[in-house]
Amino acid sequence: MSRSSLKDCTGLHVVAQTPFHAEGTVDLDSIDTLSAFYYSHGARGLTILGVSGEQAKLTPQEAIAVARRFIRVADGHRIIVGVSSPSLAQLVTVTRDAMAEGADAVMICPPRGTQTDEDLMRYFAAVFARIGETPTVLQDFPMHSGVRMSPPLIRRLVDTFPQIGVIKEEDLPSVTKITRLRDELGDRVRILTGNNGLYLPQELARGADGPMAGFSFPEMLSGVHDLFTAGDLPAAHDLFERYLPLLRYEAQGEWGIAIRKEVMRQRGALRCSALRMPGPVLSAVDKREIATMIERQNTDFRFDAGSAD
Template identity: 25%
Template sequence: MVADAQADAMTITRQPLTGLHVPLITPFAVDGSVDVTALADLAGQVLDDGASGIVALGTTGEVASLTTEERRLVVDVCATACDERGAPLMVGVGTNATAVTRDEVRTVDPRASAVLVVVPYYVRASEDGVVEHFREVAAASPVPVLVYHVPYRTARPLSVDTLRQLAELPNVAGFKHAVGAVDDVTTAFMSRKPVDTAVLAGDDLHVGPMLALGADGAILAGGQVATRAYAGLIEAWRDGPIAPARRQAAALTPLAAALFAEPNPAVIKAVLTAQRRIRCADVRLPLLPAGAAAVDAALDTLSSISAGGDRTPTAR
């Protein structure tokens, strides 16, 4: 069975990294445990509503607060949902230690189609050190590596030259690009990236401009509360016409701002609870539940987005 799973995973890895990939929250039950039923339902819903794939153990999933056993459980639930629908699964891995990250990718669930590996954080490695980190990690990984470039969390911005060096490493398939802006480095890299390197927009607020610059798709936390709308936005930028794509991006911008008004994923969990898609909005410390004003603002914004036909809030 392991061999079959590995064969299936390798088949999925050949699919291009495009479309909407949703980094799922980790729903908790009232006793604090992982709510497996709610997670399975949510994973199935986003895929059925148009997401190309899902991401397990991302920042939105509160991965830092999960035990090793809980992480395995989350990946298993997400992998099952993806297997049932023939969709790719990305698994978030990585620490600020190369040896530990290398071990994590070696033991990733064989059903994963790619690993999302964060740039080493906190230690403030040199850019050359980051390249060597990913050289070792990519060489050890049984599946393609997506570099998670998020300097406002890692304190390690990367230059255009470094991004290009990373793109050229064997087994590096692309990037989740989440720099908090559409800056000079972003525009220069998007104009010079190798044609076989995928770039997935990672900031909900900037997904429209990133798609306009040629991003292949996106990894968006808001994709689990407005899946059809975000999937439609990416499809519109890819297939045209452009004018409706611009209008849809503008319509989704207030939602992105509202969902991130407090530390992620507090507002998103509250919205999903109001939609009755999860049973509990709890987050784990040091995160705190979202305030009522932020939740109300997000629900009001979401209710105005009707073109995508997304699941609407049913309770406050």
Template identity: 30%
Template structure:
């Protein structure tokens, strides 16, 4: 692992705030959203991940998001930027731009769509690490990328490239956390992409989650609870998250966390605009969306009340 900034705790993988017609990035909304994250104790922010609709942004819009976030956060918490692309050359360009803009780290999926071999994935990260020295968080999310990086491959990358020092593990296989740590050892820190409590028990030391977009105090506090040995309290919040996760997952999968994260942020007082096509907007859901959001809000209100009750 490098001597660069050390990341630990619960990080929000953030939405990208747009104008009401989704035609442009709304920097005023972005700054207000970031202030909310800071006020509620979020320990790190990740922009341009899956929840941030990174595929839909132009190169100039990416620059706007990165520069606005880095300048507004101003070193108060770590800022990581998603710089993945199916093209190695573009991933390298985006990584260099983010690092030069002042990002503290990068979160990078393997090249998607092509279903690359392990050697192709290795060369992709090799090209990126040749170009930047900031810490890199691998992002293993086979549901969206169609690539499942094995524990052996993760260990190979971590041992070969000193700044490949983190992974967001979202394979939906909780035992994978332990497998990665067994093979990679101190060369990598695992961030859970889901089921934080069980992942923490296996050695995860962080949490990358979309829930900070609408319940930031509770989502940020979960890791703190675990680090203080308050496992039952953390598990109670986790179980409530699973309850509304199941509601979000009902129906067509493409209007999942992005759509509901944005609507729930708006209901919390932080409008961030709609999602961009081809994702289904909340307005397009009609009565179905309204029925679901009311069910979700009952659970998030319970989570917020509990967070206050236990002193988060």
């Protein structure tokens, strides 16, 4: 395999949540309803076991059980498995097992400590020596990893390792980084964007191929991409701006992940919105506030300037 296996990786690929029961055990049954929710709202694929999927809180055995269930109900949709780990041995094991279960690709973010360009080249040489031709998404997320990859370095990685078919671009400012990556790479790889979709219209205008984000209203992410691709930019911006209050509210780190899971519980996608400990626990006040925001989100508000007179 090579990056050609990811050549059609466009449109919405939701960063999926990992469902848990209230006591913290993995809720495998809710993966079925969660997957159906994502697919019914325009997801072309899922990225599972990412940062907001609480991958770091799972054992390798749990990670594979979660991957297996998402793959089982994928119904033809692409499944990308986050395998990033400070342990190369664990990364290799989870990659091998996930691909054996039927995953389409893995996503890798370089670990802390790989600071220089040569460190990064050596690290990925070691990774691909062990995982072979596995199709790979390279995650560029320095706010999480502490590792900064310049566009020329990313080009070196793509040149050297044909397994890399997608860049998940989350460096800030993402719009200028996307422009520089397109200058370096042309259309050789796909570029998907994260940061919960906060800058999606501008990122699409700079050459991104779609969102890889976990916003609790995925129909906004898919809708903006589809309208933009169809050339209806005003409608794409209007749709995006309608969701900005909730989008901003979710952009609060780990607490924002708790908000997102509660929104999806209230929308029927999850039975329980719990994060695995350690993690924030929402109060009754928080949940009522979220319910109010959902109610407002579902209402088509219009402002009549004449009514303000």
